[in-house]
Amino acid sequence: MHYILANFIQIDLSTALQVVLLGFIGGVLSGFIGSGGAFFMTPGMMNLGIPGVVSVASNITHKFGKAMVGSHKHGKAGNVDKKLALFMLITAVIGIQVAVLINSYLFKGGSGHGAAKGAGANLYISLVFAVILSVVAVSMLKDVLGSSKSGKGRDTGPSRKIADAMAKITIPPVIHFKVADTRVSLWVLLPCGIATGYLAGTIGVGGFIGVPAIIYVFGVPTAVAAGTELYLAMFMGAYGALSYAFQGFVDIRLTMLLYLGSLVGIYLGVYGVKVVNEKYIRLVTSLIILLCVVSRAIAIPMYLRQLGFVSFDPSYDAYFNLISKFFLFASGISGCLVILFNVGRSYIQRRGIQKTLMVVNPDG
Amino acid sequence: MSIVLITAPAHSMARVLAQKLADKTGWPQYSRDRLAEEAHAQGIKLSRLEASIIKAPIVSEKLAWEKEIYLSFVTDVLYKKIQDQNLIYTGRAAHLLFPGVKNILRVGVSVPMEIRADIVAKQLNLNPGKALDYLKSLDVDIMKWVHYVHRADLRDTSNYDLQLNLENLSLANAADVLMQLAELPEFHLSDESVSHLEDLHLAARATLHLALNKETSNLNLGVRASGKVVTVTYLPRQKEVAESVSRVLGTLEECKGNVCTMAETNILYLSEHFDPKTEDFNQINQLAKRWGAAIELIRLIPPKDGKPFFQEVAGPEPRPEHGAYTGGVEDDGPEVSADDGGLDNTIEELVAMGRSAGGVTIAGGQHEVIDALRDNDNYSLVVLGDLFLSKGPQASTRLTRELGLAIHERMKTPVIKIDELKSQFLFGMKQAFKLLMFCLIALCIYGLVFSFQVPILNFLGGSLHEHWKWAASVAVVLFVPFVAYIYGTISGLILKLVNID
Amino acid sequence: MSLEILILDDETIVGERLQASLEKDGHSLEAFTSPREAIKSLNEKVFDIVVTDIRMDDIDGIKILELVREKSPRTKVIMITGYATLEVARESLTKGAFDFIAKPFKIKEIRGAIEKAAHALQMEDGG
Numbered sequence: 001m002h003y004i005l006a007n008f009i010q011i012d013l014s015t016a017l018q019v020v021l022l023g024f025i026g027g028v029l030s031g032f033i034g035s036g037g038a039f040f041m042t043p044g045m046m047n048l049g050i051p052g053v054v055s056v057a058s059n060i061t062h063k064f065g066k067a068m069v070g071s072h073k074h075g076k077a078g079n080v081d082k083k084l085a086l087f088m089l090i091t092a093v094i095g096i097q098v099a100v101l102i103n104s105y106l107f108k109g110g111s112g113h114g115a116a117k118g119a120g121a122n123l124y125i126s127l128v129f130a131v132i133l134s135v136v137a138v139s140m141l142k143d144v145l146g147s148s149k150s151g152k153g154r155d156t157g158p159s160r161k162i163a164d165a166m167a168k169i170t171i172p173p174v175i176h177f178k179v180a181d182t183r184v185s186l187w188v189l190l191p192c193g194i195a196t197g198y199l200a201g202t203i204g205v206g207g208f209i210g211v212p213a214i215i216y217v218f219g220v221p222t223a224v225a226a227g228t229e230l231y232l233a234m235f236m237g238a239y240g241a242l243s244y245a246f247q248g249f250v251d252i253r254l255t256m257l258l259y260l261g262s263l264v265g266i267y268l269g270v271y272g273v274k275v276v277n278e279k280y281i282r283l284v285t286s287l288i289i290l291l292c293v294v295s296r297a298i299a300i301p302m303y304l305r306q307l308g309f310v311s312f313d314p315s316y317d318a319y320f321n322l323i324s325k326f327f328l329f330a331s332g333i334s335g336c337l338v339i340l341f342n343v344g345r346s347y348i349q350r351r352g353i354q355k356t357l358m359v360v361n362p363d364g
Numbered sequence: 365m366s367i368v369l370i371t372a373p374a375h376s377m378a379r380v381l382a383q384k385l386a387d388k389t390g391w392p393q394y395s396r397d398r399l400a401e402e403a404h405a406q407g408i409k410l411s412r413l414e415a416s417i418i419k420a421p422i423v424s425e426k427l428a429w430e431k432e433i434y435l436s437f438v439t440d441v442l443y444k445k446i447q448d449q450n451l452i453y454t455g456r457a458a459h460l461l462f463p464g465v466k467n468i469l470r471v472g473v474s475v476p477m478e479i480r481a482d483i484v485a486k487q488l489n490l491n492p493g494k495a496l497d498y499l500k501s502l503d504v505d506i507m508k509w510v511h512y513v514h515r516a517d518l519r520d521t522s523n524y525d526l527q528l529n530l531e532n533l534s535l536a537n538a539a540d541v542l543m544q545l546a547e548l549p550e551f552h553l554s555d556e557s558v559s560h561l562e563d564l565h566l567a568a569r570a571t572l573h574l575a576l577n578k579e580t581s582n583l584n585l586g587v588r589a590s591g592k593v594v595t596v597t598y599l600p601r602q603k604e605v606a607e608s609v610s611r612v613l614g615t616l617e618e619c620k621g622n623v624c625t626m627a628e629t630n631i632l633y634l635s636e637h638f639d640p641k642t643e644d645f646n647q648i649n650q651l652a653k654r655w656g657a658a659i660e661l662i663r664l665i666p667p668k669d670g671k672p673f674f675q676e677v678a679g680p681e682p683r684p685e686h687g688a689y690t691g692g693v694e695d696d697g698p699e700v701s702a703d704d705g706g707l708d709n710t711i712e713e714l715v716a717m718g719r720s721a722g723g724v725t726i727a728g729g730q731h732e733v734i735d736a737l738r739d740n741d742n743y744s745l746v747v748l749g750d751l752f753l754s755k756g757p758q759a760s761t762r763l764t765r766e767l768g769l770a771i772h773e774r775m776k777t778p779v780i781k782i783d784e785l786k787s788q789f790l791f792g793m794k795q796a797f798k799l800l801m802f803c804l805i806a807l808c809i810y811g812l813v814f815s816f817q818v819p820i821l822n823f824l825g826g827s828l829h830e831h832w833k834w835a836a837s838v839a840v841v842l843f844v845p846f847v848a849y850i851y852g853t854i855s856g857l858i859l860k861l862v863n864i865d
Numbered sequence: 866m867s868l869e870i871l872i873l874d875d876e877t878i879v880g881e882r883l884q885a886s887l888e889k890d891g892h893s894l895e896a897f898t899s900p901r902e903a904i905k906s907l908n909e910k911v912f913d914i915v916v917t918d919i920r921m922d923d924i925d926g927i928k929i930l931e932l933v934r935e936k937s938p939r940t941k942v943i944m945i946t947g948y949a950t951l952e953v954a955r956e957s958l959t960k961g962a963f964d965f966i967a968k969p970f971k972i973k974e975i976r977g978a979i980e981k982a983a984h985a986l987q988m989e990d991g992g
Contacts, residue, residue: 008821061840065848238841245837248825252840256813256847263848264855271859374952404948411949415967418954488956498959505951693882694969 023261025332031269040332047325052122057244058254064237071230080227084177088193095197100243123303126296137289272339291331299324366546367451368469369458376475382454384539396455428715433575436568443565460514467557472524563589570594579608634662635749637705640713661723663707730767746779799857872896873903874918900924919946934961941982
């Protein structure tokens with residue numbers, strides 16, 4: 001890969017188009033899933049040969065702008081609990097700081113030249129990525145399969161089991177959040193915030209953890225959770241962007257190329273949510289994430305070799321990279337296609353006035 | 365080999381003209397008077413329909429379904445009168461019958477007022493002044509009738525093939541003109557027109573069949589037919605009737621099959637008062653049109669004497685059972701509150717456009733609304749109008765928002781306030797201009813950044829960055845949201861343009 | 866206020882049903898099924914309100930309307946018919962009918978029309 005400057009690659013047309021496509025797929029996925037999308041875009045960019053930390057930095061910057069626009073809308077709708085956001089923010093900043101420190105340490109601490117440049121950071125990001133997302137995907141899948149077994153009853157909303165358990169933790173200080181109408185002990189808030197911030201800073205998928213955390217752990221209504229998370233993401237993104245930019249890792253071109261695809265994708269994804277049933281949404285989501293995890297896991301041996309932990313013929317790197325890339329694109333593209341297919345179908349359906357519910361004695 | 369539909373003003377010589385045409389051609393001739401007689405005889409509530417025009421306001425869903433029945437009746441009767449594909453029919457709005465069927469000669473006749481006044485004075489034994497008054501009022505009534513029944517303006521010349529002014533033209537010559545015109549190939553029914561007529565007739569028969577069957581008589585249905593298959597559309601709140609509709613249609617002759625469908629998407633519009641003439645309503649309507657959605661209305665008012673209640677706008681009345689003959693004097697139904705905040709009117713308008721999904725009045729708050737919506741998840745959009753007006757502007761805003769959130773959470777449907785509607789969903793000139801401007805700005809930004817990659821990257825992470833770390837960070841944080849805003853607006857607008865909201 | 870009301874409809878049941886309900890309101894009612902007998906009664910006495918069917922075998926309700934308007938302009942005439950058309954309705958109103966009600970109707974509709982007529986009578990008498 002040809003570098004213009006220290007961390008910045010030369011972007012030719014094909015790379016640019018691939019980044020736009022990544023953005024689009026990430027956008028569709030993020031619109032559909034509710035948040036995230038970075039889980040696809042970050043590794044996708046790494047597969048294009050962009051250093052992991054630059055991918056994360058550009059991604060978090062990208063997310064920041066997106067969140068700013070989105071939270072403005074949510075704010076007008078009254079979905080933002082600023083107090084909750086503030087508390088989450090303070091804790092998340094600590095998390096991000098930890099993440100940025102680790103990332104830049106690993107990046108600079110690598111041997112500093114040649115192919116191994118950034119391999120430590122790459123390995124670390126890939127590992128965190130694989131572990132966290134496996135957990136999310138598997139629990140989500142379990143949830144879907146479980147609820148389909150338990151049968152007919154319609155979902156009455158997110159389970160309050162964890163939230164109720166957490167509500168019992170009343171170690172002072174307990175803070176009351178007015179808009180979200182919930183009480184949470186600072187000692188519950190703290191780890192959640194730090195974890196969210198840390199993940200956001202490391203793999204750029206904070207919201208992915210943040211929204212479920214807010215809904216399930218704090219027992220906040222979904223809309224307020226999404227709005228607050230977005231509001232939070234704006235600050236976290238700003239902070240992340242600021243930090244990474246300060247370190248000199250933000251490639252503004254990549255961010256802008258991502259926008260080209262992602263913002264269109266988000267609208268389509270959101271539209272998809274309106275027209276696809278909820279169980280299907282979660283099923284598709286978890287499968288996409290799992291495939292992403294596989295993709296990242298496949299790349300791990302390559303980073304291990306670059307760091308000298310294992311040894312095999314360096315020419316195999318290309319194959320690992322190829323397979324990893326294949327899985328990633330397979331997951332993103334197939335997920336995206338499934339969503340777009342549904343969007344397209346319902347788009348056409350909506351154009352017609354009615355939906356046939358029942359056909360009785362045709363040709364009878 | 366022609367169907368001639370002649371629209372003539374009341375008390376004109378049009379019937380004589382039609383008779384002359386019939387004499388010349390030997391085609392069967394029929395007129396509205398006879399049709400009306402037959403309608404009365406067959407128990408069509410034409411009487412109520414006609415009287416409703418004079419006794420404004422025209423009300424409610426009940427009559428709207430009666431209107432459909434009447435139109436179906438007209439279609440059925442006239443279809444049967446067609447012999448060897450020939451028919452001459454004169455009526456108030458004859459040219460609007462068999463809508464959409466090609467190769468039918470649709471004629472308008474105008475007769476000077478003085479001539480008609482003379483006729484009336486003799487026929488009704490009125491003095492000339494009164495006769496003129498009578499005609500003027502009657503013409504207005506008939507305009508209203510046509511507007512109500514056919515959703516059209518009599519004066520709209522685009523609906524006629526020919527307008528005849530009988531001021532100077534003799535009736536005999538006018539009949540000649542019509543005959544010659546009717547014999548042109550353009551006015552011979554093609555196979556396509558014939559099958560179109562057949563479909564209209566089947567739909568009409570199906571409507572009558574459903575309306576006269578006890579099981580389905582009190583439903584408000586939309587009936588279409590195509591290729592001998594009848595499609596019936598019912599409102600979401602009538603879910604449980606789908607089966608009876610199918611069963612009843614099963615006994616209809618010459619009907620190959622039937623499909624019973626429900627209006628797919630609904631827009632729910634909550635407000636304290638409604639007015640079909642407002643821009644708000646118009647916007648929702650446009651949206652419904654684009655989505656092919658029906659609009660359901662909920663009028664939410666503060667509970668009376670602290671008591672919440674729930675009242676559905678009455679649907680069509682069931683036809684009285686045989687045996688309980690009342691001589692047309694029926695017992696009073698349940699009381700309806702007098703002031704309905706324009707609900708009836710608005711529903712009437714929607715029904716006329718085929719977009720009504722019914723309406724209810726709910727006295728109460730959020731809780732009552734959610735309760736009422738419990739079993740219905742068929743909305744694609746919920747629009748909140750003016751609500752909680754008695755609580756003062758700030759509380760009203762908050763309560764409206766909370767209601768919106770509650771509905772959103774309950775139904776997972778987008779909820780929007782009426783004033784946001786235009787900017788969020790519809791595309792107008794203003795949006796087009798905005799799109800253009802934003803595109804230009806975006807083009808500039810992207811062009812500049814990619815033309816000056818090296819210095820910019822140098823500033824962001826190269827040697828320049830070493831000296832300008834803070835400036836670079838701040839620049840990124842300021843620049844990125846700007847790009848996101850510009851391009852986000854563009855993509856939102858484009859998707860709105862192609863109808864993906 | 867108690868009103869003298871004449872009801873004319875060639876169907877017995879109409880008179881019966883209206884009589885039962887309107888007498889409860891304190892009005893005094895005479896119901897006829899034969900137009901000729903109704904005319905006889907109209908010649909003998911002045912009614913406050915006349916409710917007449919339009920289409921009857923013998924004599925047209927419009928004729929009754931014309932007769933009443935001629936004899937007693939103060940009397941309010943309410944037309945009822947199961948064969949309403951715009952033409953007939955307009956004719957009735959042009960010829961001085963007070964109100965026009967299409968069959969089938971609810972009893973409260975006719976009661977409402979009678980109340981309105983009573984109100985109009987009161988205004989005329991008072992002013």
